[in-house]
Amino acid sequence: MTGAQQRLTGRIHVALPPAEAFRLFTPRGEQDWVHGWHPEFPAMVDDDTEPGTVFETSAHGQQTVWLVTDCQPGQRISYARVTPGDQAGTVTVAITGAGQHSEVEVTYQLTPLASSADRGLRDFADGYAAYLRSWQDAIAACIDRSVR
16 A cells, blocks of 8 residues: 655746746746756657647656646646656646736645655655745746846
8 A cells, every 4th residue: 555645736936927937837848947857759749738748758767757638828737647656646837927927836746656655755745845946946047047
């Protein structure tokens, strides 16, 4: 038996209006600010935000399969994700305007797939606020580089 499902929600601020901030949370757009993020698409797609789009990533020695489940351009994108033998769940990014900036709510809902994954998922939950701060910092640095 594995441990409990974790539902984690937090918010970050992005110094771009929603229509521009949205791109940063798409499969290809994350490459601009996530070190080592290189999505691979088993079927070539023009629009990587189209529901049904499948892509894979490799990080920390693990392959993760992602599926775009919902997209409202400029407002929201949701993914299902499975890291075989580790965890499965969803990630939803919801963006709302705050003047010329955006408030971004990020929700992970994850379930460990093996008892060996329990500890890693608990550690992820314990560090979730710091994890999102690292997103905010990386995005701010990306935006700073683009305006230079």
